[in-house]
Structure formats: C-alpha cells, structure tokens
Amino acid sequence: MKISIFGMGYVGCVSAACLASAQHSVIGVDVSEAKIALLNQGISPVTEEQLPEKMANAVTRGYLQATRDARAAIHTTDLSLITVGTPARDDGSLELAYMIQVIQEIAQALRDKTSPHTIVIRSTVPPGTTERLLIPQLTAQSGRTLNQDLLVCYNPEFLREGSSIKDFYNPPFTILGTEHDDTFQQVAQLYTDVRGAVLPCSIQAAEAMKTLCNVFHALKIAFANEAAAVLHGCGANAMEAIDLFLRDEKLNISRAYLKPGFAFGGSCLPKDVGAMIHLGQSHGVATPLLSGIRVSNDAHLERALAIIQRQNVRKIALIGIAFKPGTDDLRDSPALNLAARLLAEGYELRIFDPIVRIQNLIGANALHMQRHLPDLGDYLDDHLDRVLNHGAVWVIAHAEPGVYQQILAYTPKAPLIDLSGQFARDAGQFSYTGLCWMPTP
Numbered sequence: 001m002k003i004s005i006f007g008m009g010y011v012g013c014v015s016a017a018c019l020a021s022a023q024h025s026v027i028g029v030d031v032s033e034a035k036i037a038l039l040n041q042g043i044s045p046v047t048e049e050q051l052p053e054k055m056a057n058a059v060t061r062g063y064l065q066a067t068r069d070a071r072a073a074i075h076t077t078d079l080s081l082i083t084v085g086t087p088a089r090d091d092g093s094l095e096l097a098y099m100i101q102v103i104q105e106i107a108q109a110l111r112d113k114t115s116p117h118t119i120v121i122r123s124t125v126p127p128g129t130t131e132r133l134l135i136p137q138l139t140a141q142s143g144r145t146l147n148q149d150l151l152v153c154y155n156p157e158f159l160r161e162g163s164s165i166k167d168f169y170n171p172p173f174t175i176l177g178t179e180h181d182d183t184f185q186q187v188a189q190l191y192t193d194v195r196g197a198v199l200p201c202s203i204q205a206a207e208a209m210k211t212l213c214n215v216f217h218a219l220k221i222a223f224a225n226e227a228a229a230v231l232h233g234c235g236a237n238a239m240e241a242i243d244l245f246l247r248d249e250k251l252n253i254s255r256a257y258l259k260p261g262f263a264f265g266g267s268c269l270p271k272d273v274g275a276m277i278h279l280g281q282s283h284g285v286a287t288p289l290l291s292g293i294r295v296s297n298d299a300h301l302e303r304a305l306a307i308i309q310r311q312n313v314r315k316i317a318l319i320g321i322a323f324k325p326g327t328d329d330l331r332d333s334p335a336l337n338l339a340a341r342l343l344a345e346g347y348e349l350r351i352f353d354p355i356v357r358i359q360n361l362i363g364a365n366a367l368h369m370q371r372h373l374p375d376l377g378d379y380l381d382d383h384l385d386r387v388l389n390h391g392a393v394w395v396i397a398h399a400e401p402g403v404y405q406q407i408l409a410y411t412p413k414a415p416l417i418d419l420s421g422q423f424a425r426d427a428g429q430f431s432y433t434g435l436c437w438m439p440t441p
C-alpha cells in the first residue's frame with residue numbers, strides 16, 4: 001500500500017518503520033523540519049530498541065521517506081495514519097489542536113485529488129471526537145462523502161515506549177473502529193503480519209479503548225502499591241502476599257467483577273474494604289484509592305436513584321432485594337439501600353425477591369434489616385404478577401432465571417430500569433434504561 005503517516009513522534013516513527021519493513025511505501029509527514037531531515041537520512045528522531053536499524057534499512061531500500069508537504073503526501077498515497085500528539089491540558093482534557101490542524105490539511109489536500117482516500121486515526125482522543133468533530137470537518141472541507149470516496153477508521157495504538165517495536169507486532173489485539181465493511185477490510189491489510197485478533201467495533205468503542213486500558217493499568221499499579229504499603233505497614237511480607245494474590249486467575253486476574261452492573265454489597269466486600277482502610281490508618285499509611293472505593297460505590301447507587309427520579313412516577317416495582325441473586329443475604333445490599341431511599345422519598349414501592357422470606361431471616365441478616373428497613377415485610381410480595389402490575393416503572397436489581405422469563409412474558413409492560421445489565425440483550429422488548437450502558441445491539 002501507499003501510506004502517509006502524519007506525526008512522526010514515537011507512534012508515527014514505529015508505525016512507519018514497521019510498515020515500511022513490510023514493503024509498504026511510506027511517507028512520514030511532520031511539521032518539524034529537524035525531524036524530516038533526520039528521517040530522510042535514515043536516522044530515527046526517537047529512541048527505541050530495534051528502531052535505528054529498521055528505520056535506516058527502510059530509508060536505504062526506498063520504502064520510507066519524509067516530508068513537510070502534507071498535500072504531496074496525500075496525493076501520492078491511498079491511506080493516511082494520523083499519529084500527531086494529543087497532550088494533556090492543565091484541566092486534564094486532551095489538546096486536540098494538532099489533530100484538528102492535520103485534519104484540515106488533509107481535507108484541503110483531498111479537494112483536488114480524484115481517487116478515494118482512507119484515514120486511519122491512531123492518536124488517543126476522547127470517545128465521540130471522530131464522529132462529532134473530525135469526520136464532519138473532513139467531509140465539509142474536502143467535499144467528500146463518508147464511506148464512498150472517503151473511508152475513516154479509528155485504530156487505537158497499544159505500543160509501550162521501550163518495547164514499541166515488539167508491541168507493534170504483538171499487540172493484545174488490533175481494534176478497528178468502523179462499521180463499514182470495506183473500510184475494515186482495507187485497514188486490516190495493514191496488519192497481516194501482526195499477531196492477535198483483529199476486532200471490528202463502533203468508532204466510539206475504539207476511541208474509548210486506549211484510555212480505558214491505560215486507566216486500568218494505572219489503577220492496577222496504584223492498587224498494588226497501596227495494598228503493599230498497608231501490608232508492609234503492618235509487618236506482612238507484601239511481595240509474598242501479592243505474588244500469592246496473583247496466583248488466583250479465577251477471581252483476581254480474570255474477567256470476574258469487571259462487567260458493569262449494580263453497586264457491590266454483601267457481608268464481605270464492604271467489610272473488608274473498611275478493614276483494610278482501618279489497617280492503613282492504624283499504621284499511618286494513607287489509602288486514598290481504597291477509601292475511594294466506598295465513595296464510588298455510593299455514587300453508583302445515587303445514579304440509580306437519579307434515573308428513577310427522572311421517570312416522574314410514584315409506583316415502583318423493585319425486583320431483587322438481596323445483595324445478589326441466589327441468596328437471602330440482605331447485609332449491605334445496595335437494593336435494600338435503594339428501597340429505603342425510595343420509601344423515604346415517598347415512592348409507593350412493591351418488592352419481589354423469590355429467595356427472601358422475612359420469617360426465615362436470622363442473626364446478623366435479620367439485624368441488618370431491622371436497622372435499615374424494619375418494615376421490609378410490608379413491601380415484599382411473593383406474587384411477581386402483583387408487583388409488576390403495581391409498578392409504573394420496573395426496577396430490576398437482579399432476577400433469577402425463572403423470574404427473568406416471567407418478566408419477559410408479562411404484559412402490559414412498564415418502562416424497565418436495568419440495574420445489573422441482565423436485560424440489555426432483550427432491551428428491544430421494553431422502554432429500556434440501563435444504569436450506565438446502552439442496550440446490547
């Protein structure tokens with residue numbers, strides 16, 4: 001392919017060298033004359049393992065050259081990668097000025113080019129940027145039509161400085177944000193010698209991916225450091241404990257607990273989060289991350305409440321009151337807390353949970369109910385039909401499989417607020433609101 005790459009920093013240089021090694025014809029474009037001069041001598045302006053040899057080889061063999069001339073680069077290539085910087089502003093937002101400038105340069109150059117052109121955006125941008133900002137500018141200023149003579153794909157970059165050439169060939173996956181099949185097929189051609197799955201997705205999901213991954217990596221580092229500091233503070237061998245922790249690939253290093261749903265609760269998680277924070281405090285170890293867990297969990301409950309309040313109805317059917325399905329444990333149940341808040345605000349609540357029987361509650365479980373919602377029995381009804389019939393809105397904290405089927409079959413249907421994501425796949429059957437997700441397509 002004939003490829004132009006706009007922005008010859010770390011991402012641009014590594015991409016250029018690797019694509020040129022695969023015998024694509026590559027033109028690097030940058031605003032820095034100094035970088036252009038170095039690149040045309042086969043010298044990499046950035047330092048990365050294996051990059052000098054790859055770059056020199058590509059230039060010597062005629063597969064890579066560099067220019068300041070955006071127009072010439074667009075007119076002599078079929079596909080452009082955009083890898084300009086999107087640095088952080090003081091308020092944490094990303095600076096998109098370089099991105100907008102390069103989009104304008106490309107759009108201008110496309111005006112008097114006749115053949116189709118493909119734009120692959122690799123710089124990190126907030127979700128929505130490509131569709132709301134960049135594509136409208138590209139089409140308006142180039143006079144082209146998306147998915148006809150202009151193809152656009154958002155393709156996040158996962159390289160890490162220090163091992164970027166290895167990462168280029170071994171990414172966790174290749175994400176191609178486009179719902180246009182021809183665009184997907186064409187951009188996938190760039191990565192025929194790259195390992196891992198090539199996954200199509202919406203542009204917004206692809207844009208979210210890099211930030212999501214980096215934030216999770218940062219969260220993991222902060223967790224490991226803060227947890228180790230607490231353990232070390234109380235005299236435990238933190239490395240030994242964390243090494244053991246990492247051996248659990250069933251619940252710790254796994255997909256478990258990483259799907260969005262309702263707030264957590266129960267007798268273990270809140271208690272042990274509190275216990276670790278207390279341990280930190282008693283040994284003089286600050287625990288801002290661990291302390292934030294409760295704050296985040298409470299904010300999630302407030303989100304649910306706000307969605308219900310926005311419905312402007314008084315009669316609510318709440319399905320699921322235990323802290324999760326399959327148990328009658330009410331301790332620290334977010335659904336119980338939500339019910340108490342709704343009742344305090346004067347909502348007419350009916351609750352169904354096939355497992356919870358007031359007369360069977362005992363010990364700490366009964367005590368918790370007494371403290372937080374002593375008259376729960378007045379609102380619980382063991383007839384699902386009656387509860388659904390009562391609700392002008394159905395709020396589903398969780399539903400056992402049988403209950404799920406009954407809700408699907410019940411008519412007439414009320415608007416459904418899904419707090420756990422269970423109904424996302426069947427959302428089309430309801431007037432559906434997910435707690436913080438859209439229906440599954």
Ligand SMILES: NC(=O)c1ccc[n+]([C@@H]2O[C@H](COP(=O)([O-])OP(=O)(O)OC[C@H]3O[C@@H](n4cnc5c(N)ncnc54)[C@H](O)[C@@H]3O)[C@@H](O)[C@H]2O)c1
Pocket residue numbers: 006007008009010011012029030031032035083084085086087098101102105122123124125157158159160161210
């Ligand atoms: N560095 C990484 O490890 C890494 C990894 C993944 C993703 N990213 C993302 O990729 C993007 C690029 O990162 P980077 O570290 O390579 O940036 P960088 O700052 O090293 O390089 C950006 C380059 O773009 C050039 N540029 C600016 N305006 C231009 C224009 N109008 N035309 C042509 N060139 C222009 C600059 O001169 C510079 O050489 C960022 O959004 C970054 O967040 C970076």
